[in-house]
Amino acid sequence: MPTLxxxxxxxxxxxxxTTACAASIPTLLLVLSVAIxxxxxxxxxxxxxxxxxxxxxxAVRGVFGVAxxxxxxxxxxxxxxxxxxxxxxxxxxxxxxxxPIWLRHVLDLLLDLLAAIPSxxxxxxxxxxxxxxxxxxxxxxLAEDLRLGDTPLFSGPAYGPSMLAAGLLLAIMVLPYxxxxxxxxxxxxxxxxxxxxxxxxATRWEVIRYAVLPYARSGIIGGVILxxxxxxxxxxxxxxxxxxxxxxxxxLFAHGYTLASLIANEFxxxxxxxxxxxxxxxxxALLAVTLVVNAIARWLVWxxxxxxxx
Amino acid sequence: xxxERNIGRRRATGGVMIALAVAGTAAAVVPLxxxxxxxxxxxxxxxxPSFFTALPVPVGEAGGGMANAVVGTLLLVGIAxxxxxxxxxxxxxxxxxxxxxxxxxxxxxxxxxxxxxxSILVGVFVWDFVVRPSQHFSALAGGIALAVIMLxxxxxxxxxFVLLVPVQLFETALALGYSRWRAAVSVVxxxxxxxxxxxVLVALAxxxxxxxxxxxxxxxxxxxxxxxGEPISALPLQIYTYAISPxxxxxxxxxxxxxxxxxxxxxxxxxxxxxxxNRYGRRGR
Amino acid sequence: MAAVAxxxxxxxxxxxxxxxxxxxxxxxxxxxxATRVVRDVTADIAPGRVTAIIGPxxxxxxxxxxxxxxxxxxxRNATVSGSVWLDGVDIYAPDVSEVAVxxxxxxxxxxxxxxxxxxxAENVVAGLRANGARSGSALRDAAETALRRAALWNEVAHRxxxxxxxxxxxxxxxxxxxxxxxxxxxVLLLDEPTASLDPxxxxxxxxxxxxxxxxxxxxxxxxxxxxAARVSDTxxxxxxxxxxxxxxxxxxxxxxxxxxxxxxxxxxxx
Numbered sequence: 031m032p033t034l035x036x037x038x039x040x041x042x043x044x045x046x047x048t049t050a051c052a053a054s055i056p057t058l059l060l061v062l063s064v065a066i067x068x069x070x071x072x073x074x075x076x077x078x079x080x081x082x083x084x085x086x087x088x089a090v091r092g093v094f095g096v097a098x099x100x101x102x103x104x105x106x107x108x109x110x111x112x113x114x115x116x117x118x119x120x121x122x123x124x125x126x127x128x129x130p131i132w133l134r135h136v137l138d139l140l141l142d143l144l145a146a147i148p149s150x151x152x153x154x155x156x157x158x159x160x161x162x163x164x165x166x167x168x169x170x171x172l173a174e175d176l177r178l179g180d181t182p183l184f185s186g187p188a189y190g191p192s193m194l195a196a197g198l199l200l201a202i203m204v205l206p207y208x209x210x211x212x213x214x215x216x217x218x219x220x221x222x223x224x225x226x227x228x229x230x231x232a233t234r235w236e237v238i239r240y241a242v243l244p245y246a247r248s249g250i251i252g253g254v255i256l257x258x259x260x261x262x263x264x265x266x267x268x269x270x271x272x273x274x275x276x277x278x279x280x281x282l283f284a285h286g287y288t289l290a291s292l293i294a295n296e297f298x299x300x301x302x303x304x305x306x307x308x309x310x311x312x313x314x315a316l317l318a319v320t321l322v323v324n325a326i327a328r329w330l331v332w333x334x335x336x337x338x339x340x
Numbered sequence: 341x342x343x344e345r346n347i348g349r350r351r352a353t354g355g356v357m358i359a360l361a362v363a364g365t366a367a368a369v370v371p372l373x374x375x376x377x378x379x380x381x382x383x384x385x386x387x388x389p390s391f392f393t394a395l396p397v398p399v400g401e402a403g404g405g406m407a408n409a410v411v412g413t414l415l416l417v418g419i420a421x422x423x424x425x426x427x428x429x430x431x432x433x434x435x436x437x438x439x440x441x442x443x444x445x446x447x448x449x450x451x452x453x454x455x456x457x458x459s460i461l462v463g464v465f466v467w468d469f470v471v472r473p474s475q476h477f478s479a480l481a482g483g484i485a486l487a488v489i490m491l492x493x494x495x496x497x498x499x500x501f502v503l504l505v506p507v508q509l510f511e512t513a514l515a516l517g518y519s520r521w522r523a524a525v526s527v528v529x530x531x532x533x534x535x536x537x538x539x540v541l542v543a544l545a546x547x548x549x550x551x552x553x554x555x556x557x558x559x560x561x562x563x564x565x566x567x568x569g570e571p572i573s574a575l576p577l578q579i580y581t582y583a584i585s586p587x588x589x590x591x592x593x594x595x596x597x598x599x600x601x602x603x604x605x606x607x608x609x610x611x612x613x614x615x616x617x618n619r620y621g622r623r624g625r
Numbered sequence: 626m627a628a629v630a631x632x633x634x635x636x637x638x639x640x641x642x643x644x645x646x647x648x649x650x651x652x653x654x655x656x657x658x659a660t661r662v663v664r665d666v667t668a669d670i671a672p673g674r675v676t677a678i679i680g681p682x683x684x685x686x687x688x689x690x691x692x693x694x695x696x697x698x699x700x701r702n703a704t705v706s707g708s709v710w711l712d713g714v715d716i717y718a719p720d721v722s723e724v725a726v727x728x729x730x731x732x733x734x735x736x737x738x739x740x741x742x743x744x745x746a747e748n749v750v751a752g753l754r755a756n757g758a759r760s761g762s763a764l765r766d767a768a769e770t771a772l773r774r775a776a777l778w779n780e781v782a783h784r785x786x787x788x789x790x791x792x793x794x795x796x797x798x799x800x801x802x803x804x805x806x807x808x809x810x811x812v813l814l815l816d817e818p819t820a821s822l823d824p825x826x827x828x829x830x831x832x833x834x835x836x837x838x839x840x841x842x843x844x845x846x847x848x849x850x851x852x853a854a855r856v857s858d859t860x861x862x863x864x865x866x867x868x869x870x871x872x873x874x875x876x877x878x879x880x881x882x883x884x885x886x887x888x889x890x891x892x893x894x895x
Binding site: 053 | 353365
Binding site for chain 3: 506508509511512513514515516517518519520522526527530531533
């Protein structure tokens with residue numbers, strides 16, 4: 031006769047295991063942040079604020095100022111967004127609102143494929159195809175044919191690897207992510223909004239412009255900021271096309287640096303403790319910036335997702 | 341009358357905007373075509389069977405391949421999977437079961453944050469934690485770095501797909517006398533598996549293509565190595581090293597490697613897409 | 626070999642119909658969050674009989690049922706208090722494991738819930754497997770027995786390896802019943818088992834339930850008074866979580882003692 035008792039060991043083990051696994055994730059982030067912070071501390075203590083404000087970077091003399099890298103990170107990302115955001119918006123509108131179902135699937139697939147390409151392959155293509163194209167066609171066109179060569183933005187010799195190259199390549203890389211978020215956000219707009227506008231006699235475009243976009247606005251902005259977050263952290267592709275020079279310049283044709291490529295280039299060879307710590311501090315700066323930017327982006331997107339429910 | 345003219349103007353504006361949107365979309369798609377074209381053409385030119393069988397040779401010598409890099413990538417991805425998948429599934433199960441509990445909320449939130457982190461920072465962290473104390477680069481360190489990237493992806497997917505399983509299925513198992521852990525694993529997790537497998541495939545594709553986290557963990561190796569404690573080559577690493585080198589033969593090999601890597605990434609992505617269609621599979625096998 | 630023989634014995638004991646059991650419910654209370662859903666229910670469920678529980682929707686019938694196999698407490702913010710005696714053992718006693726309870730008191734839910742990733746045969750023996758049975762032949766026999774008792778064998782014998790989603794809803798529900806029967810529970814709980822089915826399936830399941838009484842105690846929640854009248858020996862009327870009246874079915878429907886019962890039966894509400 032089966033008894034009414036049963037050993038709860040299995041349940042207990044299961045509970046302990048799953049709790050441990052769950053705890054590992056926040057712990058991981060915490061440990062990662064703390065470790066980078068601790069490793070960065072010597073440099074921060076040595077240089078203080080000058081670390082982010084000065085531009086001299088000399089490993090031999092032990093002087094480290096990361097301002098050009100910060101500037102380069104921001105500029106390349108901003109450039110990428112300026113190019114990618116409108117195109118992503120266009121792609122999202124076409125995919126979510128205008129295209130017939132079959133085309134929607136094709137576009138989704140294409141954007142997914144773009145997102146699946148590893149960074150180093152973008153870099154390879156950027157280095158051997160895009161940069162020569164820029165050097166031989168685009169940059170001369172901008173400098174001479176459009177006479178922009180005298181403006182600060184397009185001055186200087188056109189070597190090829192440049193801030194422009196980095197911005198352009200980044201734009202291509204973040205575009206599918208921005209487009210995906212925008213597409214999702216547009217799809218989350220309730221049909222009631224569109225129907226109300228149609229009932230008032232709006233044209234197709236007007237429905238999009240006046241009924242759909244405003245509703246999804248914070249999500250759209252969130253998508254752009256998400257793209258910013260990705261652009262800030264992109265390493266390999268940028269390293270291969272930006273020129274890797276600690277330099278400030280207003281010109282997009284000039285070489286530059288980003289925090290991520292700085293770390294990628296110098297970390298393996300850094301032997302001096304201070305040098306390493308300075309690189310860690312660059313990493314800490316990058317970490318802080320991406321955490322904040324991603325948090326803002328996700329909050330904005332979350333807001334649109336839950337707007338419909340209220 | 342004014343109304344008619346107005347409508348005409350509004351329609352025209354709309355037409356222009358839509359045309360712009362279409363143009364923008366085309367512009368967005370063009371790079372994909374361009375990249376794909378070049379990768380395929382240059383890659384095919386450079387690719388030969390020796391790519392998979394030969395080891396790197398010094399510059400100037402004929403032949404040479406990336407056999408060690410291909411194997412290295414497989415090993416690294418294997419380590420990442422062995423660490424990241426079980427822990428990720430465990431975390432996802434917890435988050436789904438204890439919805440609303442602070443730890444569950446933390447898992448979901450932090451997973452999103454972690455998966456948006458620059459992967460180079462993951463490499464830096466693992467260097468600090470594993471490479472620095474052990475005084476050498478290693479395949480294990482590289483695998484751990486990739487595992488850190490995989491973990492949040494698997495956890496999120498597990499939580500998402502476990503939550504999709506109707507609670508009645510869990511209760512039915514309990515009602516049959518399943519213990520809680522068995523009901524969670526043999527019934528709920530198993531039902532959620534197809535979706536989780538899809539997400540894991542996508543995550544595997546992603547970590548297979550990662551370079552930055554391997555720069556100072558696995559580090560790369562010109563020679564054959566499958567030892568966990570030694571530096572190891574990996575496909576994306578090797579591509580990078582060769583691409584930025586000044587030698588034509590190496591650059592050519594980089595293209596070949598790129599084609600192989602692209603093929604790998606695409607195969608996984610397409611497999612994941614196909615699997616999505618069979619998500620609530622017919623035979624469940 | 627000895628291991629297989631021992632296993633056969635366990636499965637046989639489980640399948641031999643460990644018999645019918647009496648349930649005594651005493652002072653049962655259940656809540657969902659702040660709401661009390663079952664109020665102070667005390668009742669005797671006779672062994673080897675079909676007891677129906679009727680009442681308007683949302684009045685705690687299902688919750689009451691789920692308290693009988695300790696399933697209610699697994700939901701969030703759900704509490705239970707009181708006692709339920711299964712042949713003299715209080716299933717809510719602190720040293721009694723709820724898993725063991727549920728192996729002896731089985732529950733079939735309102736909508737069919739076959740395990741989608743298992744085949745038909747695997748579904749039937751799922752409960753046996755969870756209790757440790759492994760041997761293929763013992764399980765095959767148990768599956769056939771259960772499917773025959775659930776009047777499903779003839780329809781699925783030739784496709785035991787198929788997915789349950791290929792069955793009709795009525796067949797799926799009978800599969801769930803077979804699955805519950807396979808572990809030879811001493812009490813079988815049915816929560817509106819025919820609510821979502823077509824009339825032909827309803828009839829087959831009613832016949833099935835009527836047959837089952839010989840070997841298992843059955844407690845069935847139903848929305849359908851005619852069904853209760855057709856199938857059960859005793860009927861309990863539950864209103865707002867309270868057990869209003871419980872009596873032999875014939876008497877409850879022809880001469881109810883409580884005015885509320887009469888109002889419900891004659892259709893004045895619910």
